[in-house]
Structures are given as structure tokens and as C-alpha cells.
Amino acid sequence: MKFIVRMRFTKTGRAKYISHLDLMRCFQRCIRCAELPIAYSEGYHPHMHIIFAAALSLGFESNYEVIELGFSEELSLYDLKSRMQAVLPDGIDIISCYAPKHKMGEISYAEYEITLPCSDGEKLLYDWKKFISSDKIIVQKKTKRGYREIDLKELTECISEKNENDKIILEIRLPAGSTVNVNPSILIEEFGKNVQIPFDFPKFCRKKLLCTEKTEFF
Amino acid sequence: MKGLSAISILSKIEPLLLKVQKPAQYIGGEVGSIVKDKENVKVSFAFCFPDTYEIGMSHLGMKILYGLINRREEFCCERVFAPDTDFEELMREEKIPLYALESLTPVAEFDMIGFTLQYELAYTNILNMLDLAGIPIYAKDRGDSMEQMVFAGGPCVCNPEPIADFFDFFILGEGEEVNLEVMDLYAEMKEQCASRHEFLCRAAQIEGVYVPSLYDVSYNDDGTIKSIEPLTNAPKTVRKRIIKDFDKVYYPETFVVPFTEIVHDRSVVEVLRGCIRGCRFCQAGFIYRPFREKTPDTICKQADDLCKNTGYEELSLSSLSTSDHSEIDEMLTKLLEVTEEKRVNMSLPSLRVDNFSDTLMEKIKRIRKSGLTFAPEAGTQRLRDVINKNVSDEEIMRTAEIAFSGGYFNVKLYFMMGLPTETDEDIAGIAEIADRIIELFFQNPNRPRGKMVQVSVSVATFVPKPFTPFEFEPQATEEEIIHKQEHLMNSINPRNARKIKVSWHEFRISQLEGVLARGDRKLSSVIYAAWKNGSHFDSWSDRFKWECWESAFEECGIAPEFYASRRRSYDETMPWDHLNYLIDKSFLIREHKKALKAETTPHCRENCSGCGVNREVGRSCF
Known part of the structure; x- marks a missing residue:
């Protein structure tokens, strides 16, 4: 036992x-x-x-x-x-x-806080909103069997976004777990290609692990 | 580069860490690391290991001194390693100075900067680390204040002359007492705002401290040394330090446990110091004399503490020859009780073949299975007598027999080539031993089934070292070594060729080691030039660049052969003659003469051969 x-x-x-x-x-x-x-x-x-x-x-x-x-x-x-x-x-x-409380396999989402240091938060936040509201965000995701196209727009849920002048802070939710797993760094990398002013070294923090119903995993 | 705070180092390295291999090695914070507030510390000590984290973190001496110094409230000791080339490149690009792992403060801000010199081929790494730290490379350029006192200890310090110009002082021998004495003196004189020179003059009065700038070296026309004279009241000869009561000496109760995997990732208990054997090629066997051991109770207590405090799943014993411990059976029996209860694996390096008993084998059989390593060192009995490696063919075969019966099927054999008096017959003897071991495997009815025997033969090029009876001997030349290598390959029985794997070191690396080991102060310009030409990590065969050294020798007008392949006469003044390692030169000469006649010397427990150590220590060794 x-x-x-x-x-x-x-x-x-x-x-x-x-x-x-x-x-x-x-x-x-x-x-x-x-x-x-x-x-x-x-x-x-x-x-x-x-x-x-x-x-x-x-x-x-x-x-x-x-x-x-x-x-x-x-x-x-x-x-x-x-x-x-x-x-x-x-x-x-x-x-x-x-x-x-839950089975390990029930983990389905994770929430992240992403901090992007920059010289002009207002401008960067504008870029972010534009980027995340595009129809599709297609990236190549590396899998065991080569590369696969995924649409990040479909998979990303924005929870909050704020401008703190020398940085912007984003809160997002992405699929996580054994079936679909999306690393937020590929989203930020893609965003980096679509900005007018470059941002600095991004910081990621995982805030939550969630179950299928988006309740907290215990 | 001074004035960069820990916070600014952290913010500068953070964006870089994810671009390099194993970033955890550059950020500290490991379990067991000790971070002190520098405000409350009188003397700060940056302990530098001139190689990468994974090598340096495996070094026992650093663990001992780290614990010892940090135990004193008014001192702090932090660790510094050579960054690997990927991170070094980024550090140079971003102008990040070399920093210590505990507080992430620049090395340049430390009071004392101590290097441990474990092998000669790390010398260029020292220059590179000083440069990365923004500290002047030559000691004479470091100014008159006591800041940035750069010093070194460790086995290579027995002849520090090639690097003497880069250091303010050296510590000879065992460090557990003298390091604290030097730091106490530093604390006292720092408060008095003394000058560097004043401090060094006082430090030179401490037994075991060698201040090279206080000695004048003059040369004969042929390049050999004429005399080495102290300039001030520095002692004429500097005596190495030893710990008298080894059983009671400080030993750490815990280690810094790294996150990333390192070379020796386990608890280690040092069971004995020194060696009774007197193998004539082995520098460690002479410079670590006298032989001293810890009692089985002390060893068990230290093993128990370490296992508990580090959480390591493996324990190993450190010594030059563990099976020479006088109470080996009792020690292993007690240790196995500790380790089995704690689910800790025990590994035993450095077991000599000649006293490998069945009962001892039975005990270690419970411990490991992978392979066995023997070091016959030479291929024939005659040559083993020359080098005083008192192991017979029969003993090697008997050990292999026990090993095969015990389920082993991998045997690793260590040999040297280029030994004094060596002939082609001795080289062929290496192949014969490998051959006989393979035959033994097939004759053994109890051999492991379904496994194929594999004999790995590793042949190092012999490097004559100071304070050994072979310090007078020339090192074999490239032509000689190439001939020997070819002869060895031709001597291998073609039938067993696939079961025998032969490897050797690159000749140039061994030659350079030979030059640096017995070199003098003239070599400092060569080392400097080689580093400028791009040499570092010379001990890593994939990074060793002979062309950097070759042109360095040329630029400085120095022939490596003068140091490597020249026979020294008994009355030549050696560059290290003013350093006293408690071994009489007359003893080395006696041993050298016996070697040339292939006469052996019994080990110290059997009969004292009068090396001089007991007179210096003031007691007989046994």
C-alpha cells in the first residue's frame, strides 16, 4: 500500500x-x-x-x-x-x-505570463493586438515525424495584456499535456517577426496547469 | 571591468544562458553552495579551477578547501571555473567579466584568487581566466596594493617555475592549515593597508609559501640553471606542508551537489594520503609522502555524513592505492553496512592487482560489474623492475582469472611507452599480456556466458616528472614513439586483434606536458605566446593545437627538446631545487641507479628505503 x-x-x-x-x-x-x-x-x-x-x-x-x-x-x-x-x-x-485529485493525463492547458522588455510598450502592445487578431498564425512545429503546420491563432487564448512602458506583460493559455502541447516560445518567436520595434530577451512564467474543463489541476 | 555588481552580471548573463550548453553550470545556486554577505567578510577567496565545471566540480581538493574556508565566519570562498568555448565567446562579445558562482560577483573584486594546478596542460587556461577576469596576467603588472593576490597550489606547484611570472605566490604541499594561515595574515595586513610586496615578504616566512619574485634565477651559457638565490630574507629552500594527524584533519560533511552531471558525480571519502609503493615513474607516489591513513571508524563516519547530507546514490573512496590501507577488510565490511542500509552504491578505484584477495574480490563483486582496470604499466618483468612496479605476470593473470570467474568480461590495461631502458621486446610484451588474458578467458570454465571478452589497452607516453628517480631521464622523441607504436600494433596476435582495443595519447600533448613539467622560468614567455596564439584547453585532445605551441616556441627562440628530451646529470641544478618536498635528491639518484640495473626497492611498509621523509617529519612512517 x-x-x-x-x-x-x-x-x-x-x-x-x-x-x-x-x-x-x-x-x-x-x-x-x-x-x-x-x-x-x-x-x-x-x-x-x-x-x-x-x-x-x-x-x-x-x-x-x-x-x-x-x-x-x-x-x-x-x-x-x-x-x-x-x-x-x-x-x-x-x-x-x-x-x-486528477489523473496526470487530464492536464490539457497551461497558462503563461510572458514579459517582453522593450523601448516603447505602447507600440509593442499595438503590434501584439494586431498580431493576435490576425485570421491565422501559421507556424511550423517540429514533431517526431518532421515538421507539421499548426495555426497558433486557433490554439491561443489571450487572458490579459498590459503595457508597463518599458515592457509588455501578456497572459495566455495554450494546450498542454500529452496529446497537444504548444510551447509559448514559438508564438513569441513568430510575434518577433511581426514587430516594428524589436523586444528584448523574453521571460516566461508558467502560472497554472489546467484540466480539460479549464479547472485547476490538482 | 570593476564595479559590476552581482545584479548586473545576472542581468547580462540571463539572455545568454539559453544559447549555451548546460547553462546550469554557469549560474550557481546548487544544493550545498554557500553564499555569504560580503559586507561581513574580511577576506574573500575566489577558488579557480582552470578547466570546465564538469571537471573542476569533480575535484576533491576544492571540496575540502571550500568547506574549510567557509567554516570560518570572516572568510568566504567561492567557486570559479573556465567557461566552455561557447559561453566564453558570448562573455567576450558582451564584455562580461569572469565571475564566481556563489555571489555572481566578478573575480577581479576578490581579495585572493587561488588556482589549483592539477595538470600542466591547464596552464594556458589560467592565463585565459585571468584575462577574462580583467586581471593583469603578469604578477609584476598587478600594482602595489594587496588587491587581486593571485596564487596557486596543487601537485604541479612542485615545479611552478614555468608559470612563476604569473603568480604572486604558491602554496606547497597540503593546504588544510596553510591556506588559513595565509588568509589570517592577509586579513591582518589588509587592515593595515600594507603593500603587495610587504604582504609577500611576510607570507614567505610561513612554511609552505613560495614567493617566486623573491628569488633570483641565473643561468649558465648552455641554458641550464646556475643558481637560485633568495633576494631578501626569504628562506633558501621552501618546505612543503603536510598534515601530521591525518585522521583528525578537517573533512567536509557535505559537498556542493551540482545540477548538471559532472565527471565524478558522487560522494568521496579520502581514505589515505601518500603511497608506500615507490613506483619510480609516479610523481604522486613521491610528492605526497609520507603515507598516512584514516581509521575505519573515521572513514565510516565521513561516508555516513556525506551520503546523508548530499543525497548522492554513490560513494567512492579516494587514495593513491586503497588496497594498501592496513585495515582494508574491516574498512570495507563496515562501509558496506553503511552503504547497503542507505541504498548507496560503492565504487572502488585504485585497486592494485597484487593484493587482490579472493575475499576482497568477493566483497567488491557485490558492488560492481561493469569492468576491471589494471595498470601493469610495462610489458615485461624486466621493465616493471626498472620502474619498480612490483607486479608479476602471474599476479596479473591470477587477477584476470578471479575477475573472469567473478563475471567480468571487460578488462582495461594501462601501460606506458617510452620508459627508460625500454626495448622492442618490452613493447611486444604488452601485446603478449593482452593475448594471454584473452586465452585465459576462453580457458576459464566459469567465464560469463554469452559475453565476449574485450581487452582495452591504453598506452600513455611516459613523461618524466620532478621529484621522481626519472627526473634525470630524457623523454622519448617522436620518432622513437612512432616506432614503438608501430611495433606494438605489429606484435598483436591477428587472431585476437578484434578483441584488443589499443589507444594512445597524441605525442605532442605528452611532449608538451614533459616540457612544462620540468621547465624553468624561461618558459613563461612561451606559455604566454601560445595562449596569445589561441591555445587553451590543451588537455582536451580535440582542442589541443600544436601549431599554436610550435610557433610560440619559435617566437621565443626556445627548443622544446631542451626540456623534454635532454638527459640531466646528477649535479645539474634543477629548476625546482629550492623547493623541498621532503625527498632527498641522493635518494632519487640511488633509486635511478637501481632502476638502470633493474633492481627493485621494497615498499615502505616492508622496508624503509630512506627517502628522507621520516627525518623531515621527525618520526618513522610505520
Whole structure:
């Protein structure tokens, strides 16, 4: 009988440069440091019961990372949180620990906040509105079987957009999960080809993971 | 480049990090890293490893000194590595100075900038890192204040003369005590606003500190050294430091655990220092004397702490020869209790073939399966006697036998070519050993089924090193080495050719290593020119550019052969003769003469051969 817990955590600051595989290894080591009763699989090479909900692109920040941990015995969620937090690197902050509600496969969307630093926010925001209201935004998406054309216009939902003079901040929702997954960087890359004034190094932050009905994933 | 704050470094590197390989290596923030507020720190120390993160982070000495220095509240120690070429290019384009990983502050703002010199081929990386940091490359150009004190330690410091002009001082021997003494002195004199020269004169009085600018080197007409004289009251010879009570010496309870994978990504416990063997080619075997070991209880406690604090899934033991630990069985039994309980894998490098017992094999068999590595070093018994590698053919075969019965099928053999007195017969002996091992595999009824034996033969070109009995010997020339390589390939039994994989180092890399190892101060201009010509990462065979060095030697009017392939007489003044590594030169001469007669010397535990260390230490070694 396994005791299964999900943990929501942030990945900010320096931690955003930890790749997905490296983060996996980091969690494994931190679990050992915290001396938690993690469950191992059977077999010749036992591995820890650790599952990440959705991989995050290298360089993205996030307030909504979810990891599932299986333990060989029940333990207090408060205790788990404090023991893990004590050993995790800066930038990885545990927000909550809870019993799983949804299946991992139910993840269907993700919301992102995208910050585009620039010299003239008003102009850039104007460009953005024009760009996102075009009929079609066709890009080539790299898949396992070569390239495929997708229409980003159809797939992107705009939640908000604001001008802060030296930058614009966009909030968008895109399909995420195992069936369709769209990385917001391809949208921003395409937008970069359609602007009058160039913007600086864009910053991405994943704000939410959502289920099929666009309710929060737990 | 000064005055750039941590925040501005961060904002400058952020747009670049996603354009380079493994960005996590350039941003710090790893579990176990220690970030201090510089306001509360009296002396800041940038610990520089002159190679990439994945190599430098594997280095045990850095882990020890990092923990040791940061344990002192008033000191801080931060890590610095050589950026890989992709990131270096961007750093130069964007004018980002070399920075330390903890606080992301420029290296130039640190009080002390210390390099560890683990291999000679990293020398150009040092110049490149100083340049990236915006620090003057020649020590004489660094001005009169105490800022940016550049120094170095590590094994290559036993002959630092080729790079002496780039450093303010060197630390000889083991660093656990002397580094703190030097930093204490720095703190005291920084408060007094002393000058660089005043500080260096005082530092030179600390045992183990060598200030090259306080010594004058004069040369004979033939280019050899006439004399090395101290200019002020600096000591005539500088003695290396050793830790007297090795069992009690500081050892870190945790490591910085990197996010990206590094070469040795595991917990490491140092079990012993020094070596009893006295292999005549091996510099480490002489410069790390005397032999000292930790008790099994200390080793277990340190292993336990490290496993717990790092979360590493693997533990390895570090030493020159782990199986020479006097309580090896008790140590391994106790360690296996610790590691099995914690689900930690144990790996054991540096096991010598000759005392590989069945019981020890039984214990390590539980641990690993992939392959076994032996280092017979030479192909015939005669040549092994010359180099005092006391391993017999029978022992090699017996070990292979045990290994095959134990389920191993990959055997890696390390040899050298170009050893003193070596003949074609000795080279053919290498092929014969590989051949006999393959035959042994097929004769073994308990050999692993369904597996094919693979013998990897790695042949390094011998490089004579200071403080060894072969420091007088010429290094083999290119023609000689090419002949030997051809002879080896022709000696391999064609029937087994596919089961034997032979590899060797590029000759020019070994030759350069030989030049730098036994070089003098005249070489600093060559190193500088080679770096200017575009050399760095010379130890990476894919990045080594001989043409940069070749033209550097030419520009400076220096022949590499003078240093590499010249026989030295016993009475020649060596560039390192003013550095005392506690080994008598008369002992080295004695050993050299015995080598030429193929006479062996028993190991230290069996019989003291009078190298001089025990007299210097004031006690017998055993």
C-alpha cells in the first residue's frame, strides 16, 4: 500500500536553469537527504516513485510545478513539506502538499505570463493586438515525424495584456499535456517577426496547469 | 571591468544562458553552495579551477578547501571555473567579466584568487581566466596594493617555475592549515593597508609559501640553471606542508551537489594520503609522502555524513592505492553496512592487482560489474623492475582469472611507452599480456556466458616528472614513439586483434606536458605566446593545437627538446631545487641507479628505503 502525495512548487530565479532531467535527479537526492520513506519500484534496478506532471522548458519560471511522490508509509503532509523544503535549492519553494485529485493525463492547458522588455510598450502592445487578431498564425512545429503546420491563432487564448512602458506583460493559455502541447516560445518567436520595434530577451512564467474543463489541476 | 555588481552580471548573463550548453553550470545556486554577505567578510577567496565545471566540480581538493574556508565566519570562498568555448565567446562579445558562482560577483573584486594546478596542460587556461577576469596576467603588472593576490597550489606547484611570472605566490604541499594561515595574515595586513610586496615578504616566512619574485634565477651559457638565490630574507629552500594527524584533519560533511552531471558525480571519502609503493615513474607516489591513513571508524563516519547530507546514490573512496590501507577488510565490511542500509552504491578505484584477495574480490563483486582496470604499466618483468612496479605476470593473470570467474568480461590495461631502458621486446610484451588474458578467458570454465571478452589497452607516453628517480631521464622523441607504436600494433596476435582495443595519447600533448613539467622560468614567455596564439584547453585532445605551441616556441627562440628530451646529470641544478618536498635528491639518484640495473626497492611498509621523509617529519612512517 503506497501513500501518494502531490506537491506543488515554484521554479524561479537561478532554479529556472535546471533542466528537467537534472531536476529529477535533484529531487531524488533531496528526498534521500530529507530521509523520507520513499517507495521504490520492484526489480533489478529499483527506482523511486517520483512523477513530474508536465515538463517545463529550460529557462522558464513557474509557480505551478507538480510532482507526485509515492511513500512506503503514511506521513504528515506538514512534516513532509518542511523536511523537503529544508533541503531543496533556492528557487524551488513548496506551495502545498495534497492527495491527488486528477489523473496526470487530464492536464490539457497551461497558462503563461510572458514579459517582453522593450523601448516603447505602447507600440509593442499595438503590434501584439494586431498580431493576435490576425485570421491565422501559421507556424511550423517540429514533431517526431518532421515538421507539421499548426495555426497558433486557433490554439491561443489571450487572458490579459498590459503595457508597463518599458515592457509588455501578456497572459495566455495554450494546450498542454500529452496529446497537444504548444510551447509559448514559438508564438513569441513568430510575434518577433511581426514587430516594428524589436523586444528584448523574453521571460516566461508558467502560472497554472489546467484540466480539460479549464479547472485547476490538482 | 570593476564595479559590476552581482545584479548586473545576472542581468547580462540571463539572455545568454539559453544559447549555451548546460547553462546550469554557469549560474550557481546548487544544493550545498554557500553564499555569504560580503559586507561581513574580511577576506574573500575566489577558488579557480582552470578547466570546465564538469571537471573542476569533480575535484576533491576544492571540496575540502571550500568547506574549510567557509567554516570560518570572516572568510568566504567561492567557486570559479573556465567557461566552455561557447559561453566564453558570448562573455567576450558582451564584455562580461569572469565571475564566481556563489555571489555572481566578478573575480577581479576578490581579495585572493587561488588556482589549483592539477595538470600542466591547464596552464594556458589560467592565463585565459585571468584575462577574462580583467586581471593583469603578469604578477609584476598587478600594482602595489594587496588587491587581486593571485596564487596557486596543487601537485604541479612542485615545479611552478614555468608559470612563476604569473603568480604572486604558491602554496606547497597540503593546504588544510596553510591556506588559513595565509588568509589570517592577509586579513591582518589588509587592515593595515600594507603593500603587495610587504604582504609577500611576510607570507614567505610561513612554511609552505613560495614567493617566486623573491628569488633570483641565473643561468649558465648552455641554458641550464646556475643558481637560485633568495633576494631578501626569504628562506633558501621552501618546505612543503603536510598534515601530521591525518585522521583528525578537517573533512567536509557535505559537498556542493551540482545540477548538471559532472565527471565524478558522487560522494568521496579520502581514505589515505601518500603511497608506500615507490613506483619510480609516479610523481604522486613521491610528492605526497609520507603515507598516512584514516581509521575505519573515521572513514565510516565521513561516508555516513556525506551520503546523508548530499543525497548522492554513490560513494567512492579516494587514495593513491586503497588496497594498501592496513585495515582494508574491516574498512570495507563496515562501509558496506553503511552503504547497503542507505541504498548507496560503492565504487572502488585504485585497486592494485597484487593484493587482490579472493575475499576482497568477493566483497567488491557485490558492488560492481561493469569492468576491471589494471595498470601493469610495462610489458615485461624486466621493465616493471626498472620502474619498480612490483607486479608479476602471474599476479596479473591470477587477477584476470578471479575477475573472469567473478563475471567480468571487460578488462582495461594501462601501460606506458617510452620508459627508460625500454626495448622492442618490452613493447611486444604488452601485446603478449593482452593475448594471454584473452586465452585465459576462453580457458576459464566459469567465464560469463554469452559475453565476449574485450581487452582495452591504453598506452600513455611516459613523461618524466620532478621529484621522481626519472627526473634525470630524457623523454622519448617522436620518432622513437612512432616506432614503438608501430611495433606494438605489429606484435598483436591477428587472431585476437578484434578483441584488443589499443589507444594512445597524441605525442605532442605528452611532449608538451614533459616540457612544462620540468621547465624553468624561461618558459613563461612561451606559455604566454601560445595562449596569445589561441591555445587553451590543451588537455582536451580535440582542442589541443600544436601549431599554436610550435610557433610560440619559435617566437621565443626556445627548443622544446631542451626540456623534454635532454638527459640531466646528477649535479645539474634543477629548476625546482629550492623547493623541498621532503625527498632527498641522493635518494632519487640511488633509486635511478637501481632502476638502470633493474633492481627493485621494497615498499615502505616492508622496508624503509630512506627517502628522507621520516627525518623531515621527525618520526618513522610505520
